[in-house]
Amino acid sequence: MTIAYDDVLRWIRDFAAEISDNKQYLSKLDAAIGDGDHGVNMDRGMQAALGKLDAVPEKDVGAALKAVGMALISKVGGAAGPLYGTLFLQLGSATAGKTELSAQDWSSALESAVKGVQARGKAEPGDKTMIDALIPARDAFREAAEGGVSLGDALERSSVAAKEGMEATVPLVARKGRASYLGERSAGHQDPGATSSHMLLRIAAEVWKDS
Amino acid sequence: MKKLINRPEDVVLESLQGAAHAHSDLVRVNFDPHYMVRADAPISGKVALVSGGGSGHEPMHGGFVGMGMLDAACPGEVFTSPTPDQMLEATKAVDGGAGVVHIVKNYTGDILNFEMAADLAKEESIQVEAVVIDDDVAVKDSLYTAGRRGVGTTVLAEKICGAAAEQGRSLKDVADICRTVNSSGRTMGMALTSCIVPSAGEPTFQLGDDEMEIGIGIHGEPGRERSALAPSKEVVERLAEPIVSDLPFERGDEVLAFVNSMGGTPLIELYVIYNDLVRYLEGKGLKIARNLIGPYITSLEMAGCSITLLKLDDDLTSLWDAPVKTPGLRWGV
Numbered sequence: 027m028t029i030a031y032d033d034v035l036r037w038i039r040d041f042a043a044e045i046s047d048n049k050q051y052l053s054k055l056d057a058a059i060g061d062g063d064h065g066v067n068m069d070r071g072m073q074a075a076l077g078k079l080d081a082v083p084e085k086d087v088g089a090a091l092k093a094v095g096m097a098l099i100s101k102v103g104g105a106a107g108p109l110y111g112t113l114f115l116q117l118g119s120a121t122a123g124k125t126e127l128s129a130q131d132w133s134s135a136l137e138s139a140v141k142g143v144q145a146r147g148k149a150e151p152g153d154k155t156m157i158d159a160l161i162p163a164r165d166a167f168r169e170a171a172e173g174g175v176s177l178g179d180a181l182e183r184s185s186v187a188a189k190e191g192m193e194a195t196v197p198l199v200a201r202k203g204r205a206s207y208l209g210e211r212s213a214g215h216q217d218p219g220a221t222s223s224h225m226l227l228r229i230a231a232e233v234w235k236d237s
Numbered sequence: 238m239k240k241l242i243n244r245p246e247d248v249v250l251e252s253l254q255g256a257a258h259a260h261s262d263l264v265r266v267n268f269d270p271h272y273m274v275r276a277d278a279p280i281s282g283k284v285a286l287v288s289g290g291g292s293g294h295e296p297m298h299g300g301f302v303g304m305g306m307l308d309a310a311c312p313g314e315v316f317t318s319p320t321p322d323q324m325l326e327a328t329k330a331v332d333g334g335a336g337v338v339h340i341v342k343n344y345t346g347d348i349l350n351f352e353m354a355a356d357l358a359k360e361e362s363i364q365v366e367a368v369v370i371d372d373d374v375a376v377k378d379s380l381y382t383a384g385r386r387g388v389g390t391t392v393l394a395e396k397i398c399g400a401a402a403e404q405g406r407s408l409k410d411v412a413d414i415c416r417t418v419n420s421s422g423r424t425m426g427m428a429l430t431s432c433i434v435p436s437a438g439e440p441t442f443q444l445g446d447d448e449m450e451i452g453i454g455i456h457g458e459p460g461r462e463r464s465a466l467a468p469s470k471e472v473v474e475r476l477a478e479p480i481v482s483d484l485p486f487e488r489g490d491e492v493l494a495f496v497n498s499m500g501g502t503p504l505i506e507l508y509v510i511y512n513d514l515v516r517y518l519e520g521k522g523l524k525i526a527r528n529l530i531g532p533y534i535t536s537l538e539m540a541g542c543s544i545t546l547l548k549l550d551d552d553l554t555s556l557w558d559a560p561v562k563t564p565g566l567r568w569g570v
Contacts, residue, residue, distance in 0.1 A: 061456065062437075063317065099353060100270070100322040103313055107320055108349035146349060199381075203345045206382040207458060 027177040029127040029237045031085040037233045038079065038094055042072035044225050055218040059205035064106060064218040071102035071110070085125045092118030105203055106219065109147050109156065116142035129171040129180060136164045136184075147202065154198040154205065154212065156219035163188035163227045178235045185224075185231035192216065192224040238438045240538075245435035249292045249314055256299055260564045263303045270320070272327035273299045274309045284402040284411045285309070285331035288340040288395060289324060290347055291316040293434070294455060297392060297534045300565025306399035307340075307563070315434050315537070316456045318346030324354030328363060336364035336408030338415060340394060342387025343371035366412040370394055372424045372545070374483045375452030375461050386454050389497055389545030390422030392533045393557075396566060400559035414556070418547065423480040426543030427460070427472060428453040430501060432536045451475055455499070455536045455543075469506075473513040476544045481521055486546060488522030493547040493557060498532035501540035507531065510542055518546075527557055533565065 045052070045068050052065030075097035082090045095114030099107055120135040121127060127135070140160045149155040166187035170180035195217035205212045242248050249271070256273070257266035266273050272289075279285065288298045289311030298310035308331035313319035328337050337358070341351045348369065355365040370387035371378070378385050398415045406414075428450045431440035441457035444450060449467070452460025467475075486492060496511045498504070507530050518525060526549050534543070547553070560569030 061316065067317070100320050103317045103320050103350070104346040105318075105349050107318075107346075108353045111353070146352070147345075201381045203383055204458075207376060207454075209382070 027129065027237060029132065029177070029234050031087055031090075031125050033234055033237060034087050034090060034127070035079060037230050038090065039076065040233055041226055041229045042076050044229055045069050045072050045222065048225070052218050052222055055216055055221055058215045059200060059208055059212045060218065061104075061204055063104065064222065067102045067104055067106055068110070068222055071098040071107065074098075074101040086122070087124045087127060088118045088120070088122030090118075091115075091121060094118075105147070106222075109143055109219070112142045112146045113139045129177045133168050133171050136167060140164045149202045152198060153202045154195050154200040154217045154220075155202050156217070156223040158195050158198070158217065159188040159191040159220040159223040159227070162191040163223075177237050178231075181231040181234055185228045188224040188227040192220040195220045238433050238435070240433070240435060242435060245438070248435045249312060252292070252295070253299070253312065256564065263562065263564060264299070267326065267330070270323040270326050272309055272311045272323050272330070273302050274327065274330050275303050275307075277304075278308050278331045279333040280308075281333045282335050283333045283405065284335045284408050285328075285333055285337045286340060286395065286399055286402055286411070287311070287324065287327050287331060287337055288391070289313070289319045289327070289351075290342055290344075291318060291456070293432070293537045294534050296532075296565030298395070301392070301395050301399075301563050303561070303563030304570070305403050305559060305561035305563070306395055306566065315436065318344065318350045321350050321353040321357060324351060325357045328354065328358045328365065329361065332363045336366065338398065338402070338408065338412050339365055339367040340391065340398070340415060341367055341369050342391055343369050343384055344386065345383050347387075364408055366408055368394075368412050368415040368419065370419050372419060372422045373454065374423050374425050374479045375454070386458070388426065388455055389424035389495055389534055389543050390419060390547065392497075392529075393422055393493065393495060393545065393547050394418040396561060397553055397556045399561065400556040403559065414552075418553065421484070421548040421553075422545060423483050424543055424545040425451075425476040425480050426453050426455070426497075426499065426541060427451045427476060428457070428499060428536075428539050428541035429466070430538075430540040432457050432500070432539040434537070449541070453499075453536075453539075453541060455534060457536060457539065469509045470513045473510055473517050473544070477514060477517050477546070480544065480546050481523070484546075484548065486521070486523055486548060489524070491524045491526040491549045491554070492518070493527040493529065493549055494518065494525045495529040495533075495545035495547070497534055497543045497545065499539040499541040499543065500532060500535035501538045502542050504531065507542060510544070514544060526554060
């Protein structure tokens with residue numbers, strides 16, 4: 027039960043397509059509590075990332091993920107660029123040289139990625155950020171994988187946990203980023219970063235369900 | 238939207254190209270990644286100053302590149318932070334071996350991108366000290382927000398630190414002076430009209446003909462309060478009082494008073510504001526030792542102004558007076 031290199035590419039491509047299809051939606055979420063460019067910025071970054079995938083050394087999962095990270099860092103701007111850039115760079119470092127990923131590999135990669143995002147953005151759970159989707163997803167995957175659940179089911183549980191975490195950002199008052207300036211007025215809106223993070227994990231569960 | 242542009246998506250690029258043509262004696266512009274460096278960079282043995290941020294605040298930052306001020310500026314898309322690759326390349330282009338100070342306005346995007354750039358520069362053995370400017374008293378500073386925004390004091394910090402670097406002071410000294418300027422400067426802004434981001438095509442916010450927004454940010458972020466339009470004298474009090482009481486500025490202090498246009502307010506009105514500010518500060522027993530009046534940190538075509546007060550000491554005053562030669566600020570040469 028492993029995730030093959032081509033599956034990883036499929037995940038990246040499907041995530042890019044999902045962002046593209048939902049860029050107006052993500053920007054609309056962002057307009058309510060931020061500066062309204064999350065979808066457009068992420069779409070620009072993921073499209074640039076797709077262009078880098080062809081130059082990746084053969085079948086190196088880590089190199090592909092790093093290429094995505096570098097593209098996001100140089101093309102997204104705002105806060106999302108360094109945060110998603112870091113997420114993918116850390117996924118890449120954790121999987122460097124691998125041609126396929128086991129459940130344990132993905133668990134460690136998620137662990138590094140979340141750690142990297144937290145170190146960069148300094149957000150804690152409950153601050154109304156992407157961390158609120160990522161941490162439950164990481165924990166759910168690790169528990170499921172350690173409990174002997176199949177890779178596909180573990181990914182599904184991780185995706186569900188991300189969704190719950192994303193939905194739980196609605197009533198929260200933002201304590202990080204531009205949304206924090208709104209104080210109480212930020213409550214009642216779903217966080218756009220948590221929303222795109224949920225997409226990332228949901229697409230992983232969909233693309234890799236038969237792995 | 239009525240703007241003198243060709244296509245919204247080309248505004249930043251074409252504006253940079255125009256600046257490159259206009260100021261080729263002072264600056265060099267690099268495209269993709271976009272950054273501007275002073276024509277004589279890198280200067281061996283001199284601490285270099287790099288700043289940057291979203292475009293739309295011209296002349297900040299590109300207009301402040303040159304002798305006695307910034308060594309490089311990195312422009313992002315309109316109101317969007319530039320990216321680490323721009324900052325890294327700019328940092329490498331100006332490093333003269335004595336280290337580089339990054340002057341960063343306190344917005345989450347700017348902070349994160351500059352942090353990444355500093356990490357990357359350190360990997361290439363360039364010493365970087367980052368100083369964050371957060372002087373906007375309109376924002377309550379608390380553990381539960383991203384903190385105060387970086388606004389007018391940024392211009393003063395870039396001038397003063399540029400002079401210190403020009404004198405050959407060390408990386409630590411220049412960074413410390415920058416921190417002193419930040420901790421001694423306070424700003425508050427107001428708007429009469431909204432700005433229009435070219436790619437959005439619509440006003441960022443709505444303000445009635447008889448309304449003003451006190452405490453506006455330089456990207457049109459909401460302020461402290463929206464209220465009925467008032468005479469200059471009252472506007473000055475409502476901007477200056479929170480500034481004076483925040484630091485606090487005290488009777489006998491010497492200050493630099495900076496009256497800035499948000500882009501759409503003409504100089505004739507800035508002088509009316511300045512006149513009222515002089516009277517207000519006299520009443521508080523503060524002495525205006527230096528001033529700066531004009532559009533220096535703008536918000537596209539927004540009408541409105543900001544007031545910045547910087548508490549001066551002898552060192553800061555002499556650094557302010559030192560020669561500067563940039564597209565946007567020039568004296569003593």
